Amino acid sequence: MIIRILIVIVAIAAIVGGYIVVRDMIETKKEQEYMRFAGVISEVSLAAELYRENPDSFPVVRDSILGSYGLTMDNIRTFQDKMKSDKREWPKIWECIDQITDSLVAEHLNSMRDTVDSTADSLRKPE
Numbered sequence: 001m002i003i004r005i006l007i008v009i010v011a012i013a014a015i016v017g018g019y020i021v022v023r024d025m026i027e028t029k030k031e032q033e034y035m036r037f038a039g040v041i042s043e044v045s046l047a048a049e050l051y052r053e054n055p056d057s058f059p060v061v062r063d064s065i066l067g068s069y070g071l072t073m074d075n076i077r078t079f080q081d082k083m084k085s086d087k088r089e090w091p092k093i094w095e096c097i098d099q100i101t102d103s104l105v106a107e108h109l110n111s112m113r114d115t116v117d118s119t120a121d122s123l124r125k126p127e
Helices: 002-050 058-068 073-084 087-123
Strands: none
Touching: 002 058, 002 073, 002 087, 058 073, 073 087
16 A cells, blocks of 8 residues: 555656656747847847948848848748737747847947057057
8 A cells, every 4th residue: 555655656756847847848948949039139130220321231131140040031920920929928038139139239339449449549659
């Protein structure tokens, strides 16, 4: 009798443990997908802003960004359609986009600052 109870307890523990592992794997995969698309959205948004004065170059830059992530516009549209139906996930995606965009903008501003500093140094007269 005790052996049966132990077997049932072990079986229940294995089922619960398996459920937790599978659930975590699904969440991790979903989070990776969100980060991937958030990266694309962030980079393309920043590129759109940087190339607004040169709209002919933007599609080339956009396609280059998509290619670096191994995506196409059809993948983006499919993801967008999937997200339209699951509004509970929107905050997670926008949080990812916000974090990535903030880091990209900070990186871009730092590179602009470095460029200005090096230009100012090259214009200085030797003493």
